[in-house]
Amino acid sequence: MPGDTNDAVRASLHEHMAWWGLRHIESDAAYFAWQREVFTPQELDTLHRSIEAKRAAPHGSAADIAFYDLTARPQSVPALYSQRYEYYLEVGSRIAGRLEGADTILDIGCGIGLLTTFYATHCPGATVVGLDRSPASIALARHRAQDLGLTNVRFDCVDLDRHHPVGRFDVIVATHVLLQAEQDPGLPSSDWQSFARAADAQAQQAFEQRTGVGPRLDRLCGALGSQGRLLVFEKARQLARRIPLQRALAARGLGLLAPPEPIRYRSIEETTEDGPLFVTGCAFPSQVLPWDESPEPDGLPPLRVGQLRSVPVDPDQPLYENHGPSAQQAWLDLPAKQVVNQVTKKEADGRQLHVEWGWAGAFVYLYCANTFDQRQLVVIEPARAALVETYYQEIAGHQPGGGRDVVQ
Ligand SMILES: C[S@@+](CC[C@H](N)C(=O)[O-])C[C@H]1O[C@@H](n2cnc3c(N)ncnc32)[C@H](O)[C@@H]1O
Secondary structure (H helix, E strand, O other), X not given: OOHHHHXXXXXXXXXXXHHOXXXXXXXXXXXXXXXXXXXXXXXXXXXXXXXXXXXXXXXXXHHHHXXXXXXXXXXXXXXXXXXXXXXXXXXXXXXXXXXXXXXXXXXXXXXXXXHHHHHHHHOOOOEXXXXXXXXXXXXXXXHHHHHOOOOOEEXXXXXXXXOOOOOOEEEEEEEOOOOOOOOOOOOOOOOOOOOOOOXXXXXXXXXXXXXXXXXXXXXXXXXXXXXXXXXXXXXXXXXXXXHHHHHHHHHOOOEEOOOOEEEEEEEOOEEEEEXXXXXXXXXXXXXXXXXXXXXXXXXXXXXXXXXXXXOOOOOOOOOEEEOOOOHHHHHHOOOOEEEEEEXXXXXXXXXEEEEEEEXXXXXXXXXXXXXOOOEEEEEEOHHHHHHHHHXXXXXXXXXXXXXXXXXX
């Protein structure tokens, strides 16, 4: 989308959100003060309990519907949904920019229809359908569409886990709805030194079933026109979730029509890196991009041991620290490495953890890696070697849920 068009879409989305009563709030203090103005302490307590119940419940549960019903009360919407202001802005503007040429658009899991009504306004020539399983959300969406005078949008209460969407669509939008099982860590890598996942049909099937993403995609594919596009934006930034989501899309014949786009936005003061936004469709292999299963570049500086100082500028900081995937290469590149102690163990949840410390020439290092793609390398000066050893003992000795050593 050219810059000017994008600016125009964003400006119109700001206006749309203002119409819904949303405000762009930048501080937690201001946001919580607003909540306290709008809700009684009992109401806030009920909300928090509902959030906890939703988190603890399996993906298809009544607790999830109850939560979204609770948040869809008209008087609650501005003070609750303003938390997602930047999410709507960043995601909604990108999606709107990809609706061109579509005559029929489905927004699955449309919630209260805040973005759906925007898409309908943005594409007046298209017929837009919003589906959600929260009855209160759908009721509010219908009212708001009427208030906006929209005649090209329809909202229906449908649970995608039980029913197929009716109709065929040129574009299906699925944002924060297919892979909402936030606690699900995804698929572990083959071992702690690898980011790769073997093609394990059973593990993939188990992931798709327990998160619900497989059956949901099957139903959506049935509603996608032959030249249709499925736009997917989920909480799948971690490789362990991104890879099985990509494989689930690919297994249904959906190819990548544009480079995936990670999106960064703030929820008041907290920055979230989310997505990526996948633009997919059933196209000839020559028209699609390959699915990439490697970790995103983390942009962290490589380790150059020759350039390390002998004492840190800040005595509380290491000489070098890397918490990204590139820590693995930095660890492999450590010169004259002498391991003093190491352990590789399997934790109760199945993940494999490796931790080691040792010498790299004149420096001391600590390295941790696990099969959920976490990597951490710390390099410090010899004077603090005892500290590294203490950290090592803490991590190596820590056995959550009764982990056991497999290598010593
Ligand atoms: C996090 S909200 C996202 C709303 C909207 N898509 C957005 O991007 O802002 C998730 C929505 O998906 C709906 N949802 C979750 N599972 C669903 C299902 N199986 N069928 C229909 N709606 C579902 C929920 O009721 C909720 O309104």
